[in-house]
Amino acid sequence: MPRFSVIVPAYKVQAYLSECLDSVLSQSYPDLEVIAVDDCSPDACGAIIDEYAARDTRVKPVHLAENQGLGRARNAGMAEASGDYLVFLDSDDTLTPDALRAVADRIKDSGEPDVLVYDYARTYWDGRTVRNQLSTQLTEEGPAPFRLADRPGLLRVLMVAWNKAYRREFVEAQGFAFPPGYYEDTPWTFPVLMTAESIATLDRVCVHYRQRRQGNILGTTSRRHFDLFEQYDRVFAFVDEHPELAAWRPELFRRMIDHYAVVFTKRGRLPRGSHGDFLRLARAHYLRHRVPGPRGGLRYTLVRHGLHRTFRALRLAAAVRRRAGRAAVKLARALRGRALRLHYRVQLRLPLRADRAVFTAAFGRGDPGALEEAFRTYAPHVRTAWIGHPEQQQAVPPGPRRLRPGSAACWTALARSKYLVHDTVLDRGLRKRRGQVVVQTRRGTPLKHTGLDLQERPAAACDTDFGELLREVDRWDHVLSGNRHSTLTWERVLPGRYTTLEHGAPRNDVLQRATTADVTRLRDSLGIPEGAVAILYAPTFRDHHRTQRPALDLERILRRLGPRFVVLARPHPAHGGSLGSGGRIIDVGGHPDVASLCLASDALLTDYSSIMFDYANLDRPIVVHTADLEAYEAVRGTYFDLRACPPGAVARTEDELIDIFATGHWRGSRSAQLRAAFRERFCPYDDGRAAERVVRRVVLGETELPPVIPLAERKPVPSACARSPLATVPQPSAPAPVTESH
Structure with missing residues (x-):
């Protein structure tokens, strides 16, 4: 019996299906089955599913004789599922790397809950990735598992089936199934969360929710959005059948009105001429399901009274106010710019201050x-x-x-x-x-x-x-x-x-002046465990990538290396985002001082970043990852062959990188020889007095400057790992294998 049954219904998504299935089958947690449901798709979805099933026995194909819609296709997948937990994934979305391992670990740590809710990020066709704005609701702080009454804020998170893992026995015992319709997730998700005896959260992006330019259901103009009324009738019917859930009616009512208002106001969802009908039905549902207490301002008033024309007038007035406000801001900025230019010209006529x-x-x-x-x-x-x-x-x-x-x-x-x-x-x-x-x-x-x-x-x-x-x-x-x-x-x-x-x-200069006490203080401030080997990972920006994705799976590397290693993850400032955090990955992307990170670490892991030239001044190990060097050189160009003149061990693949650290070649004698030659070429003047020489030359006009301390006489502070008897890292006496230099 597999741990997960990942159910992927497919209909007219031939361009995205392979990427979706690859994201599941390449997970580092392999204990899974993929139930791919061809919902009688007229394109190549069925053939693609069969091709994957032929290559991987974990793929179980299901072909429906006629198109039944997303909800019933999911039901067909559930009927074939045998895993402990059900995971739904839309066929144009993808799982993030190691998502299922993170889900499995969290399920185990939280006592096998009925439902685990995890996070997602929207990915756009132009390369943008935007995390769920309500991710704070998924904090893992506090007791787990819990019931919905303990964390009612979860009802504010997007009500979809694919951001949760469900214990299959719980789903079968309750008889949950998806109804037909456009908004089939609504009468599934609310009842599931309200009924679950145990819920847990995972504060990690596990799904990339694709925002397609065209073809997205929610972005389609159609009267099928009227289906929302029938789905909320199903939700309240479920509550009527379960009196113990009656306390949730006020919250469900608020969610319903908010949902109606979103569909009504969202440009491009309702066809022209249908807004009045939609608002009249919304008013009928307001009266049918209203409960004492909840009142929500303008939206509730408009829905309650069906004020379609009033709403349009108010929206037009708001648009006029926004345009007027933007024009006023633009004018104010122009006037301020002119005033500043005039001010600058006046200042230029005043004496220079030496x-x-x-x-x-x-x-x-x-x-x-x-x-x-x-x-x-x-x-x-x-x-x-x-x-x-x-x-x-x-x-x-x-x-x-x-x-x-x-x-x-x-x-x-x-x-x-x-x-x-x-x-x-x-x-x-x-x-x-x-x-x-x-x-x-x-x-x-x-x-x-x-x-x-x-x-x-x-x-x-x-x-x-x-x-x-x-x-x-x-x-x-x-x-x-x-x-x-x-x-x-x-x-x-x-x-x-x-x-x-x-x-x-x-x-x-600070790298030469720092003391052992400074290193200890910096490591404590970053939360580096005593005796750990801290690797500073600092990759560079890649011009040939539209989105800057991590080139290394840091969690996999740390699992392979064992508990003695931690990673300080420092993305290039142009990256934005994070290279990962949590566990033994410490996100230092927002740290203001790179020199402090260098001093706190025991080794540098980079690719083509100029940080290697600075780090070499510490005379600490440097490992270079050059998996895409040919592509990087073709797009950006380099001034010398990094593999021929490296600052230390060189890894072409992730597995080679793991081997370099696991065997101790990262700090072996051959790596030290390479680093010494690198320092001699690129660090001749970095003796701790460079700033002093510049000031004396430029400001004080001196020509006799302080002499440069030779490399052999410099004594940079050793790393904590080099001083700690707790960090027992192998140190080979023989040269590293061929991966060290070429």
């Missing part, structure tokens, strides 16, 4: 943050300010004055400060004054193509205006560089009259 410096960074603090601290230390006569949005304030250093982008104070600082330090692109409206000094710090050592080299890489260039880029370069007085490779690259791909300061990367 004791002022302005800093800004695209992500976090970076080099500008390190330089701002050095300004206050070595040039205390210069007052500093930091430009950043309010949501970025966590990343702003504590010392400087804070300025909001686009504010009058910000434009004043840009117009009158002598020093402008940044790693991004300045506003087009900015005019560099005579006497101003612009320091461009860049953002790391370049591995991937950048600047003018992107002219041959249109997918990566993303409509870059190269003329505007060169005008920006012409503003720069100094560009920072951490090594000869960076110097030669910047001067070729970003040609200008600036001076390259090859003094090291200021952002890496």
Whole structure:
């Protein structure tokens, strides 16, 4: 008997069915059967189902002689099910990776509940993924399992069959079945939740709910939406048959009226001329099922009295107000913009302030943050300010004055400060004054193509205006560089009259100054267990992917490696979202300081991110995952062969990666040799005094700068794993296999 029976009804979904079935059959939890129901589909759905059944014995095909609709097709699937739990999946949707394993674990942990409710995310044809806005209702905090009366907020979550797992014996004992109709989920889900003796929740996206451009039932204009009235009659009939559920009538009534209002107001659902009929039927149902107490404002009043024309008038008035409001906001913004431009022109005529410096960074603090601290230390006569949005304030250093982008104070600082330090692109409206000094710090050592080299890489260039880029370069007085490779690259791909300061990367100074106490404090703040091996996973952005999906299954990797390992998951800032969280995966995507994450970790796992050049300064193990290197090089281009000059062990596949960590090759002697050569090439000046050298050169005008500490004499703080006797990680004496370097 399988653990899960996944029921997939199919009708006119030949373009999506294979992806749906693949998402189930590729689950890491294999104890399942797939009951694929061909609802007499006129396209190739039936043939696709038979092909999958021939390849995988877990697929059980069911062919209906005539089209019966989604509800009855699900019933036909249930009749064939033998699993402990029923899982429904619409044939244009997909299960997320490891969803069934997470469901199985939660079912076991919560005592085999009658129903487990899990989360979903809408996926759009343009690549967007949006999580359920009511996901807070699925928190796993508190006792589990529970009854609906303990968590009535679950009735606010989308009332569909496919975001739940049902204990089959419970469903059969209660005789639940889907009725025919357009809204068959309604008289299934409400009775199931109200009747269940035990319910649990799983706060994890397990289903990707496809929002099709066309063909989606809820997006179809049809009088079939009138089916909603019959389905709610079924819900209240069920309550009438079960007097013990009478207490739920007020909540069901509220849900019914809200549902009617949504269908009525949603553009494109009801055909032209049918709105009056719909509202009259809604009023009849209001009177038929009303209960004392619930009143819900305008929606309830309109439905109660059937005020179709009144509703249309109010909606028209609201639309007029919205248009007027948008016009007023647009006018106010235009007037404010003109006022700010005038203010900036006035400030440009005032004297430049030699004791002022302005800093800004695209992500976090970076080099500008390190330089701002050095300004206050070595040039205390210069007052500093930091430009950043309010949501970025966590990343702003504590010392400087804070300025909001686009504010009058910000434009004043840009117009009158002598020093402008940044790693991004300045506003087009900015005019560099005579006497101003612009320091461009860049953002790391370049591995991937950048600047003018992107002219041959249109997918990566993303409509870059190269003329505007060169005008920006012409503003720069100094560009920072951490090594000869960076110097030669910047001067070729970003040609200008600036001076390259090859003094090291200021952002890496902290990596040389940190102490053992700092490492302990940072690990405690991140919740890293004592004695654990913490892997910082920091992948880069992929220009050839519309959506940035994780390249590695972190949960699988950690299961294979065992409980001693944890992962600090850090997506590229351009990714958005998360690489995972929970258990031994610690989501650090929102952490404001990458250097702190480097110090807290014991090893770095990356692909083509420039973080590897910074991390090498710690002289800690680095593992590079290069599964799609050929595709990445074809789209973005790289300045050297990463496999020929790696900072450590190289894995082409996920299994190779697991083997590198499991066998200890990640910190073996061969990896140390590769890292030493990498550091010698790319970290010659990062001795902890790079920011000081820049300030002394640019601000104080000194030419005799502090000498660079040789690599052999630098003593970066060791990782916690290297110091802890609890972390017994194998360390091979022999070189790693062929996966280490090529």
